[in-house]
Amino acid sequence: MAIIGSGATSIYLLKHLLDKMSVLKKEMYSISIFEKNTILGMGMPYNPITTDLYNLSNISSEELPDLEVTFEDWLKKQSVTFLKKMEIEKDKISKSEVYNRLALGQYLQSQYQSIIQNIKDFGIQCIEYPNTEIIDITYNNTTKFVSLHSTTQLYEFDKVIIATGHQWEDDDQEKNGFYASPWPIHKILPQQGTFHNFTIGTLGASLSAFDVVSSLSRRHGKFVTDSKGNYTYQPYKGTDNFKMVMHAAHGWLPHLQYEQEKPIREIYRHFDRKALYNALDEDGFLTLSSYFTNFCVPALSKAFQKDNLTQLSKKITNVDYTFKDFVTDMADKHEYDNPFEGMREEMKQASVSITKNKPIHWKEVIDDLMYALNFHAELLPAEDHIFFRKEIMPFLMNVIAAMPLPSAKILLALYDANKIEIVPGYVNILENKDFTTIEVTHKDTQTIHLYQMFINCSGQRAISVDDYPFPTLVKEGYITPPQIPFKKDASAMELTSEEKEKIIKKGNTSLYELPGITINSSYCLVNANGDTIEAIQDISFAHSSGLRPYSYGLQACSATSEIVVANWVASFQNKKLPSGDLKEVSKIYEKDPQL
Numbered sequence: 001m002a003i004i005g006s007g008a009t010s011i012y013l014l015k016h017l018l019d020k021m022s023v024l025k026k027e028m029y030s031i032s033i034f035e036k037n038t039i040l041g042m043g044m045p046y047n048p049i050t051t052d053l054y055n056l057s058n059i060s061s062e063e064l065p066d067l068e069v070t071f072e073d074w075l076k077k078q079s080v081t082f083l084k085k086m087e088i089e090k091d092k093i094s095k096s097e098v099y100n101r102l103a104l105g106q107y108l109q110s111q112y113q114s115i116i117q118n119i120k121d122f123g124i125q126c127i128e129y130p131n132t133e134i135i136d137i138t139y140n141n142t143t144k145f146v147s148l149h150s151t152t153q154l155y156e157f158d159k160v161i162i163a164t165g166h167q168w169e170d171d172d173q174e175k176n177g178f179y180a181s182p183w184p185i186h187k188i189l190p191q192q193g194t195f196h197n198f199t200i201g202t203l204g205a206s207l208s209a210f211d212v213v214s215s216l217s218r219r220h221g222k223f224v225t226d227s228k229g230n231y232t233y234q235p236y237k238g239t240d241n242f243k244m245v246m247h248a249a250h251g252w253l254p255h256l257q258y259e260q261e262k263p264i265r266e267i268y269r270h271f272d273r274k275a276l277y278n279a280l281d282e283d284g285f286l287t288l289s290s291y292f293t294n295f296c297v298p299a300l301s302k303a304f305q306k307d308n309l310t311q312l313s314k315k316i317t318n319v320d321y322t323f324k325d326f327v328t329d330m331a332d333k334h335e336y337d338n339p340f341e342g343m344r345e346e347m348k349q350a351s352v353s354i355t356k357n358k359p360i361h362w363k364e365v366i367d368d369l370m371y372a373l374n375f376h377a378e379l380l381p382a383e384d385h386i387f388f389r390k391e392i393m394p395f396l397m398n399v400i401a402a403m404p405l406p407s408a409k410i411l412l413a414l415y416d417a418n419k420i421e422i423v424p425g426y427v428n429i430l431e432n433k434d435f436t437t438i439e440v441t442h443k444d445t446q447t448i449h450l451y452q453m454f455i456n457c458s459g460q461r462a463i464s465v466d467d468y469p470f471p472t473l474v475k476e477g478y479i480t481p482p483q484i485p486f487k488k489d490a491s492a493m494e495l496t497s498e499e500k501e502k503i504i505k506k507g508n509t510s511l512y513e514l515p516g517i518t519i520n521s522s523y524c525l526v527n528a529n530g531d532t533i534e535a536i537q538d539i540s541f542a543h544s545s546g547l548r549p550y551s552y553g554l555q556a557c558s559a560t561s562e563i564v565v566a567n568w569v570a571s572f573q574n575k576k577l578p579s580g581d582l583k584e585v586s587k588i589y590e591k592d593p594q595l
């Protein structure tokens with residue numbers, strides 16, 4: 001078999017393969033790993049090619065799914081020189097602390113190397129191909145072989161797993177100061193001895209925007225704890241006009257890191273498989289309203305109770321209380337006239353949560369519930385996919401992609417030094433000519449902003465089929481966009497013109513085209529005729545997150561690859577083809593302790 005990409009998803013795939021190697025070694029004899037970069041086993045966000053020392057991870061050792069040793073134990077064994085370079089204090093290393101992403105990258109790479117060695121010890125050949133970008137894939141439907149094409153060679157396999165991870169599509173226009181993503185971060189940093197002595201805009205105010213803020217602020221000043229114990233920012237001379245403006249649709253800053261009772265997500269923690277299948281309607285749809293009423297309401301009501309939010313605990317059980325009401329209520333609690341002052345207030349609660357190990361239960365429970373929904377999302381009707389993306393995802397990403405407390409301290413110090421602000425409203429990028437001009441719409445009012453440097457920090461989206469990296473698979477119909485049926489009459493719905501364009505009529509049925517690609521429940525490609533291509537599985541979330549929109553972070557990387565591996569093992573043991581039907585695959589969720 002071959003794996004394209006050697007980031008975190010690939011590392012977890014290899015780990016799950018290793019765990020089942022006593023069964024799998026009878027079926028496989030070699031694993032080839034293709035990586036377009038020089039460094040194998042690190043991936044995009046944790047790599048010195050893309051990332052700066054000042055970019056923090058938002059996951060602690062106790063939240064990381066198992067690899068060979070824990071991140072905490074690994075850090076404790078590192079040399080003083082290494083820890084000093086990573087600005088980590090040896091005595092303070094802990095399982096609940098978050099560290100910079102470069103340190104996490106070194107850890108991931110060490111785990112990757114150790115896993116590869118252990119797989120080799122089973123007698124399996126592991127062939128690594130650094131600096132080898134796969135530029136196309138072809139599939140022979142007769143022999144069932146898959147060919148991988150690099151610029152110079154062709155390689156043939158029985159099985160290929162696509163784990164290509166992040167894909168930033170748009171091009172930078174450096175001449176006009178427009179950056180389509182902040183990566184690699186080095187491209188936006190001032191050259192040694194110079195400053196960006198002007199205002200810099202970001203699209204987004206979440207974790208990627210914070211990476212920009214963190215890296216740039218370090219180049220224009222320093223953070224100092226003053227004699228009164230206040231954490232302050234002291235700008236360097238000659239940086240008077242350096243300032244950062246973050247644009248965010250709702251004007252929200254992220255929620256803060258919180259203590260969790262159970263840091264590792266579990267698909268069937270709050271309900272079981274049988275209950276889920278009982279909640280399907282007569283057409284086989286899992287509607288969001290049924291999911292909310294049957295599973296979210298009881299679990300959240302209990303969580304609110306534990307958090308002493310008694311009123312909400314009762315309110316959520318009202319028969320006419322909807323998912324939208326929940327989002328509105330919780331978003332209102334996070335809505336401030338001044339989001340920085342709001343963050344200062346929330347810091348108090350978050351600090352107690354972390355230092356006194358006091359979990360904030362509702363946040364953990366909603367994360368669990370959405371994680372569980374994600375692995376059943378193919379059951380949602382089209383209108384619920386639309387609603388989920390539009391109304392639920394922005395709220396979830398704000399709560400769950402939580403900001404570590406050290407990052408919040410930095411943000412507040414910058415705010416106090418008048419070096420940062422946030423502007424609410426929807427951004428429309430008008431033109432990039434010498435400057436980037438944007439139009440911001442907030443409460444029906446439009447304003448125009450001009451930036452010498454503007455960075456799109458809105459994060460990874462599911463890519464469209466046109467941007468799929470392996471063109472022959474698209475041309476030959478092996479890659480198609482997911483098309484999901486509506487439950488209700490699509491023509492009677494209030495949809496934007498963009499959404500209406502994605503409706504496809506097939507006979508009497510209206511289908512909705514999602515971003516990303518069509519895969520079955522065990523991540524095999526499904527071609528234009530609806531046939532499953534067992535030989536190719538795509539677990540890159542930039543491709544699969546049209547159908548599975550909440551595949552966020554390292555826990556999802558691990559779960560996705562475990563589903564693939566556990567499904568193979570089940571098929572070998574049962575001596576039948578792996579099933580791609582959710583009804584079968586969900587039996588694995590039920591049995592597998594890692595899911």
Ligand SMILES: Cc1cc2nc3c(=O)[nH]c(=O)nc-3n(C[C@H](O)[C@H](O)[C@H](O)COP(=O)(O)OP(=O)(O)OC[C@H]3O[C@@H](n4cnc5c(N)ncnc54)[C@H](O)[C@@H]3O)c2cc1C
Binds near residue numbers: 045166208
């Ligand atoms: C800036 C940023 C920060 C993040 N921080 C966190 C965090 O703190 N905690 C967390 O849980 N999650 C975080 N995430 C989520 C992140 O998606 C996962 O943690 C993880 O990196 C995803 O791993 P991956 O292997 O799927 O993708 P990637 O990390 O993108 O790895 C894919 C690999 O495939 C290689 N590749 C791609 N195409 C080809 C090709 N055609 N041929 C050969 N090789 C190829 C790439 O070079 C890369 O090494 C972050 C995401 C971003 C963007």
